[in-house]
Amino acid sequence: VLYAYGGAGPVHAFGYAAEIGVREVVIPLGNGASTLSAYGIAAGDAVRYRELERSFLAPFDADLLPAAVAVIEAAARADLAAAGADGHAQVEVEALMRFREQLMHSLEIPVRLPAGPDTGAELLAAFNAEYERRYGAGGTALFQAVEVFALRARAAVAADIPTPVAALPVDLAPRSTDVYWPGLDWTATPVHAGVPTDAVTGPALVELAHTTIAVPPGAVLRPVGDALTLTLKESW
Amino acid sequence: VTIQWDGVARSYIPGDQLHIPDMLRLHTARAEDVDPVTFEVVRYGLLNTNLEHGQTLQRLCVSPVTMITRDFQPSITTAVGDLVFLGPYLQYFSNAQSLTIKWILENRADDPGIEPGDMFVSNDPFVGTPHQPDTIVAAPVFVGDELFCWVSNVLHHADVGGSVMGSFCMDAPDIFSDPPAFPPFKLVAAGHVRRDLEQMFLRQSRLPTNVHMDLRAAVSANHVAAGKTAALVERYGADVVAAVMDRVLDAGERTIDERLAKVPDGQWSHRIYQEAARTGDAGTYAYQLTVRKRGGHLYVDNVGTDPQTGSINVTYAGLSGAFLAALTASLTADLAGAYGGVYRRVHFEPVPGTLSCADFPAAVSPSGIYTMETLISLSGSVIAKMLACAEPSVARLAIGRPIPPSTA
Numbered sequence: 001v002l003y004a005y006g007g008a009g010p011v012h013a014f015g016y017a018a019e020i021g022v023r024e025v026v027i028p029l030g031n032g033a034s035t036l037s038a039y040g041i042a043a044g045d046a047v048r049y050r051e052l053e054r055s056f057l058a059p060f061d062a063d064l065l066p067a068a069v070a071v072i073e074a075a076a077r078a079d080l081a082a083a084g085a086d087g088h089a090q091v092e093v094e095a096l097m098r099f100r101e102q103l104m105h106s107l108e109i110p111v112r113l114p115a116g117p118d119t120g121a122e123l124l125a126a127f128n129a130e131y132e133r134r135y136g137a138g139g140t141a142l143f144q145a146v147e148v149f150a151l152r153a154r155a156a157v158a159a160d161i162p163t164p165v166a167a168l169p170v171d172l173a174p175r176s177t178d179v180y181w182p183g184l185d186w187t188a189t190p191v192h193a194g195v196p197t198d199a200v201t202g203p204a205l206v207e208l209a210h211t212t213i214a215v216p217p218g219a220v221l222r223p224v225g226d227a228l229t230l231t232l233k234e235s236w
Numbered sequence: 237v238t239i240q241w242d243g244v245a246r247s248y249i250p251g252d253q254l255h256i257p258d259m260l261r262l263h264t265a266r267a268e269d270v271d272p273v274t275f276e277v278v279r280y281g282l283l284n285t286n287l288e289h290g291q292t293l294q295r296l297c298v299s300p301v302t303m304i305t306r307d308f309q310p311s312i313t314t315a316v317g318d319l320v321f322l323g324p325y326l327q328y329f330s331n332a333q334s335l336t337i338k339w340i341l342e343n344r345a346d347d348p349g350i351e352p353g354d355m356f357v358s359n360d361p362f363v364g365t366p367h368q369p370d371t372i373v374a375a376p377v378f379v380g381d382e383l384f385c386w387v388s389n390v391l392h393h394a395d396v397g398g399s400v401m402g403s404f405c406m407d408a409p410d411i412f413s414d415p416p417a418f419p420p421f422k423l424v425a426a427g428h429v430r431r432d433l434e435q436m437f438l439r440q441s442r443l444p445t446n447v448h449m450d451l452r453a454a455v456s457a458n459h460v461a462a463g464k465t466a467a468l469v470e471r472y473g474a475d476v477v478a479a480v481m482d483r484v485l486d487a488g489e490r491t492i493d494e495r496l497a498k499v500p501d502g503q504w505s506h507r508i509y510q511e512a513a514r515t516g517d518a519g520t521y522a523y524q525l526t527v528r529k530r531g532g533h534l535y536v537d538n539v540g541t542d543p544q545t546g547s548i549n550v551t552y553a554g555l556s557g558a559f560l561a562a563l564t565a566s567l568t569a570d571l572a573g574a575y576g577g578v579y580r581r582v583h584f585e586p587v588p589g590t591l592s593c594a595d596f597p598a599a600v601s602p603s604g605i606y607t608m609e610t611l612i613s614l615s616g617s618v619i620a621k622m623l624a625c626a627e628p629s630v631a632r633l634a635i636g637r638p639i640p641p642s643t644a
Contacts, residue, residue, distance in 0.1 A: 099298070099449065100298075101298035101446075101449070102295065102296060102297075102298055102303075102449070103298075103303060104294050104295045104297075104303050104304075105295040105296060134460070135292070135296065135456035135457075135459060135460060136427075136455070136456055136459030136460070136463075137427065138355075138424055138427065138428075138429050138452065138455040138456065138459060144298075144445065144448070144449055
């Protein structure tokens with residue numbers, strides 16, 4: 001079974017599925033598709049990350065730690081502005097934490113903003129809780145100092161690119177267009193708009209908001225739950 | 237005279253049938269039919285549990301020997317301690333875990349008991365470890381009130397005591413100058429780490445902070461692996477997962493059987509000499525190994541090996557672990573760690589009181605840096621001699637393809 005997603009995947013899937021001997025292609029619908037498509041990437045938030053490598057040992061200093069958080073927060077905002085992203089930036093900061101000397105390990109613990117004198121105590125409690133959640137109570141090593149070894153800020157501005165309308169109206173009378181199908185030459189092919197409610201037999205094109213599905217001659221496209229499945233004939 | 241392989245005066249060697257006290261209930265129900273897709277999904281789930289177990293060890297450890305060198309190994313065994321999957325790290329450590337778990341089943345089920353949430357620690361070479369720094373932490377996994385399987389690991393700890401820093405005591409005349417050897421004790425009781433026993437173990441170390449962190453890493457990693465195993469049981473059912481474990485073992489046994497069918501019956505020996513049993517010693521000492529192949533079985537002995545002396549000894553755990561590691565690397569590496577079934581076809585007939593199967597109170601602590609390597613090399617040589625006589629398809633597994641004749 002092949003999984004075809006994004007803007008271009010379902011256009012070409014029938015071809016490379018046949019090439020590698022796969023007869024069943026699943027095309028997901030719903031929210032997941034946009035995160036896997038080039039359009040989704042283009043329409044995503046403008047983001048800049050900034051990291052500050054600095055070691056703080058618990059118990060954390062009530063002034064130095066929040067001051068460092070403020071520095072990294074401002075730096076990420078400035079980076080985003082310098083990159084030309086206008087608008088109101090949302091900033092999130094996380095502390096990279098571990099027990100001292102665990103050089104292969106880090107847990108990313110969110111920092112509540114704005115940071116203040118309580119930030120250190122909050123981070124320590126959150127680290128211990130997360131460590132226990134992942135590794136069990138028996139592993140929490142209270143004898144070893146907890147360390148923040150880096151701070152990471154993520155500044156984001158929402159992109160001003162509209163999200164496409166999710167569902168097109170079903171066109172009961174499909175248009176027709178000439179399609180060059182490999183091995184068949186130019187063939188008049190019906191074009192369906194929107195998610196089909198019944199099986200569509202190829203040759204056909206199905207236009208969705210985020211992609212176009214190419215259904216080659218002899219193949220069948222069926223709605224199955226929150227996806228479409230394309231079943232190819234043995235060789236087309 | 238029958239030799240008593242009791243784990244006290246001599247190394248522990250489990251019998252074909254373990255004597256497990258009745259109060260410990262074992263999960264024995266098996267699904268009769270497991271479809272091929274479910275079988276593969278569960279099989280890979282078990283394999284991946286060891287990978288995540290090993291990666292957790294590496295992330296949480298702090299000693300360079302574990303965190304960077306990865307001197308450790310996770311395993312999954314059946315309820316009775318047979319290895320279903322070895323991890324991809326130091327192979328002979330899994331044999332150590334299997335031996336130690338079997339000893340725990342026979343000796344700890346009645347007192348202090350084997351209960352859900354427990355973990356046992358041991359670094360006793362006469363029970364199962366190759367040398368004292370290689371410390372085992374073994375966790376029984378229960379389904380209801382029945383023991384279902386074990387997850388376990390060995391970590392090489394940076395220092396566990398003894399006469400010299402690092403615990404490789406070259407000049408030890410016997411185990412009383414070695415690091416202390418602790419037979420299995422229950423470090424974690426129903427999920428709670430026993431501070432008294434933990435401090436007893438750490439007190440022997442010159443690097444107690446490192447050892448403490450690494451010991452807790454071993455506990456945490458077992459917790460993660462036990463959780464993964466419990467999730468598999470939750471999703472597919474205990475009887476299905478247990479049936480998959482049995483089938484993985486059977487498949488390994490079938491593989492060695494098929495390959496040994498392409499090896500002629502016979503006997504192959506090899507001997508290696510080692511110089512110096514302690515600093516300043518000018519002696520040379522022989523280690524010998526013989527493998528006899530009869531049908532689908534291998535019989536291994538160490539006749540011809542010199543009597544135990546100085547600090548160049550190992551116990552049965554070292555001898556058997558070295559041979560099994562070399563065998564599976566040469567003959568069944570494609571099983572990807574599912575070697576328990578292969579082990580069923582290997583029968584050891586060791587001579588006690590020797591350099592390669594020493595009795596109490598022999599010193600063994602330096603074995604991790606030379607006697608084990610000597611025995612792996614020795615085992616590899618004997619196995620290569622045997623496989624050189626096999627049909628080409630099997631010989632190639634150990635020796636590689638023949639070099640094509642030169643066309644020049």
